[in-house]
Amino acid sequence: MIPENIDDIIRRQFDKTLNSTNFTALGEFYEGKVRDNYIKGDVRIIIATDRLSAFDRVITTIPFKGQMLNQISSFWFEKTKHLVKNHIITIPDPNVAVVHQCEMIPVEMIVRAYITGSAWRAYTKGETTSGIILPKGLRKNQRLDDIILTPSTKAESGHDIYISREKILNDNMVDKDIYAQMEEASYKLFKFAQNYCYKNDLILVDTKYEFGLKDGELLVTDEIHTQDSSRFWISNSYDERLAKGEEPEILDKEIFRGWLMDTYPDIFPNIAPSQKIPPISSQIKIELAKTYMKSYKKITGSEFKPEVSDVKERMVKNLKKANYL
Template sequence: MLPRMEILTLDLPGIRKIASGKVREIFDLGEHLLLVATDRISAFDCILPNPIPHKGAVLTSISAFWFQRFGFVENHVVATEVADFPAALQPYAAQLARRAMVVKKAKPLPVECVVRGYLAGSGWKEYQASQTICGIKLPAGLRQAEKLPGTIFTPSTKAESGHDMNINWDECRRLVGDDVAEQVRTLSIRIYEEGRAYAAERGIIVADTKFEFGLLDDRVILIDECLTPDSSRFWPADQYALGISPPSFDKQFVRDYLETLTWDKTPPAPALPADVVHKTSEKYLEAYSRLTGRALAGV
């Protein structure tokens, strides 16, 4: 068994790192890319100083699970097992195990594909103000956390820093073209609805999620992550209730703690107490075990 380690940042001598996001480190392997999910966690657009044990492994393993399940959409995965990685990566097996995948190089589309099935988060705030979500008119009288009459596609633009900006359907079509826009909307809704149905059988409500797509030889493929606790709002079905923001398997637990502080939500972010770190790690691990029916390897 490989030793457990928490990783906040990662450099691989001899392997060129080309980007470092809120969670992932991206390395150029020539023909392919290496995506490594660290144990970083962010809230209010700030990266916190504490690693969350097993978080990176959970994110990569859940994405790999869904990528394999959704055979109707091409994805970017080349390899998820370290033993199948190029020889140049083998010296770093301990750092990469369970948290990394080798992927195809695709040109990311300039939109985030957000899909909503329940009234929550920023959607709930907008609905209260205008009875719409991203300009889509909804029936009057809906309550917080209520299931929407139908799944809606509410794209946004990607932001290098800060919050993504919601856009309407016409702007999405302008940015990526009519044909690609239709493809990503259709695929996003299908992936979400099939994933939601599967998760419901395992006691999880997937309230909303976001996907990223890219172009590879002019084909639309699914990239980045898929239906993880970082990209989705997961609610335990046995604690679901209307009129409140249900507890979740994502980092809402961290946000709730930070809201109790006098922190002004600008860097540097405060350190998390040990009990919050532990509880957050448990929530990520439970999401994985519920979805896959097994414990995360090595934990």
């Protein structure tokens, strides 16, 4: 038998992707851009949908994306559970994580091994990030001598507000002992993932961790080391590109943002909140699904094996089997 072409598999999944859910029986509903959350008592059910967001809008769905993201995060939680306790209870379906509902800590821990993104923009203006003073003369995307922590608080607008360690502790935003545990956990998780990624020719550039308390115990929550919470670069082209002053090769979404801006220059990047999303071609959706598959392989070290199936149907079956529905 000739193995089916991957493009065809992805195409067959187009009308079976998971765009939205409506499981009122699972609990109180909270909708994120990409994930649907249901809360009942001390259990939270996080469903990774196939929604793809860019420029702060949900643009389309991408076959297998939710599954890949949930499985990448679950992979890391499993690999690091001996280092830091996490919120996972069980993974009843490839798209679903059942977790301990925690009292969330209002500070996110952002860990950086390279200077890029918003920390770079601040640096060029002579500003610090979370009060951290960096050496003079750094170049964009350069590796830092030491990993730094730039904590932030979640702003309503979705943009991070950086805050210094001193202020967090002086204002009692987080208990001193808990904060020390968060710092230790962040370093441990980051260093573990960084080393793992290097072996797969990947640089873990920076990432964000969210923590919560469950019966007074600190747990790492949300998702970890996914493309939505972290920045990854390809390591074997990094030095050459840095030397030439070029941007590093990155994973995922950037090709899509580029496609949107090239195809619809009048609409992107500054799409208005009320503006209708223009048509998205099958070809770019297939490209993107394949890019996510490549990333899945790079990050986890194993091949993603797509199976065409109606995600919602399968999920209902699995949630029933596990007694959540």
